[in-house]
Amino acid sequence: MGAAQSGVSKVKIFAIGSGFFALMLIWTFYNAYMPLILGDFIESRGIRGMIMGLDNLFAVLLIPIIGTWSDRINTRLGNRLPFLVVGMPIAAVFFILIPYGAMVSLWVLLVVDIIFLLAMTIYRAPVISLMPDHTPPAYRSTANGIINFMGGVGAIVALFGLSTLYGIDRTYPFLLAGLLLFFAFILLYFIVDRNPPYADTTANDMEEVQAQGSLKGMFTKILKPDFRGEFYILLAIFIYFIGYAAVEALFTVYAVEHLGMADDAAGFTLGFFSLSFVLFAIPAGMIGTRIGKAPAMSIGLLALPVVFFLIPLLPAIDGLIFGLDHLTLLPVVLLIGGIFWAFINVQAYPLVADLGGTNKIGFFTGLYYLFSMGSSIIAPGILGLMMDIFGSPALFYGSALTFLVGFYFLKKGSRIIWHHSSG
Template identity: 70%
Template structure:
């Protein structure tokens, strides 16, 4: 019956534009906020901990907002109200970050918290738009498109905004903020108010408050029937420790240890995102043909091996060490596409049609919970064992995640995990 419902790749690309803007802002923020904090704080562990504490608000609210967006009914639909509130406010306060940094550490942190709160309001709803508009069998492919657009945003941040940062530290924040506003306007006039693959449920989620329904359903993950679901989410939590730690601390490693300038550090990290963009759609197609979990497991073996090699690159007699590092990061981006493109569709499939927002919230609960501890944890590892230890710590997280993901996918029945 769902095969007769409309499906538009053009709409998926428009929705992908929302992810483009989100990743443009988020990638630049994660790469350069530790350096901005470095003007006030020397310790990498403390800088990382502040980055992590910033995400605490997001972890607490995103799952609740995701579940709430499944339930709310308004004239403009159930997802769009959150975009109307969150995206413009996020744009304004992202633009204000460098100005807050010139006043004091506390001014910077206050602006930062408001920015993150606004991002939290719209993040789960904007990502939920993809499964709302996509049948289950096409979700890996559609998510490949979404991740392609997000990867383009990451590339634009690390290659484009990084260059602007070298010219004037306020320019990239202004440009990214304006792009976020423009994306909101396009989404507002394009997405369906009543998407074809979204439906309301009349079961346990009918409590009056979204927060109550979320925590009620979260408790179900303890049941034996949901043990495999829980292991999959734990795997996502663990490997995001490694990924988020690298994302937050790489520019610190490059600037303080390799003595790169700030723009070059961001550009070098951009090769990771470039490979992700180029291989996002092929990885999505691969996940549609094979199993999503199986493709993820391949990536969870390859990526830590690549990270482990990075501290040894200076021992290789290669004239251009920066180019060598960029090449290795490019390979890492390919491995990351195998993991990240499959992860969200895998979790969304667990929710069926009626709990897409709820499981979207769970995905972000577990992935962003990592962001609370990862920057500080790997920053502490760097403080204790020097900068290169960053990559060994990240590798360990991916190997552990492999175990939990393999165990989880085995426990969950095939009928619960459409290919």
């Protein structure tokens, strides 16, 4: 994608990608190891999952409002950067403090955790909105592939690199990740446009903007018959993210407590899922540009459940495939799963962003994160409780089901939108 052809500055896309790199580095490591840190205080996987879910409540409540606010605000720093200036440095500091909070007590840990998550919430929607702000619609899927590639590199660094540091000293990876987040903030501050070419900052009386006065108003708008197709697509994202968020948050618990892995080895193994996601992120973006975002997502939504169904069966086929045991086969299966997750995740945000046009990007960015992160409130608790009741393999069986249901609603929503556009 040449800069002259697309009107996109590669330097600016790289700077935006660095923000996504730091975002994914932090979240991937947090989701992999926070449940294990909580395990020092709490035995139940369901309760640990509920705490992980409640952590996302601030995000669900505030991200849609902040996304729309960043559409409307107009300062000398533009409309997105003020949120980055506040959120990113605070998030960096309090992420560094998490392991020290755990050394004191559960309650200190939770207070540090909540402040960290609140700071992440302040800047998350604005930093993601920077991509469509700087990219014409026709190239968003490819640009998102590049940015997801960098985010995937962040996930790889978290699970391969930071996991190794975690095995040496629990505080080291938190310190390094916090510093990288602050460095990403510096890049964004000095490189991205204050008034990007594809952003339509609005302070007028547009109906969608006025609907942002409350979550109730937002739901009232999206539930109207004219938005039924968009709602079903967002519902599909909500449902399949239940499965993804649960696996992301509880895989290390499954690996440590069911398979008997060491903490750092569990995170390292999960890294193979992220590795294949990174390797396939850009090709998946190109495939989405060629065949369409929804068809590309459908491939992943049908294939990834097969992978998840297979994972609990691996111990039963020990030695039957080239004499390999299940701990050796698990990274291979996760590599395959990451490819299909790329089909889904690279397309999802550009698909939602395209629903709104240039002057509603923040609105639909907020809705995207409302539905996807809304899943994170309930997913670890529900699947963690299923693990408590039915055993650890229930994590993957339950997750697989959510992707199949998500496929159904994606097809239903896409059909309605196609019908309206052709009619």
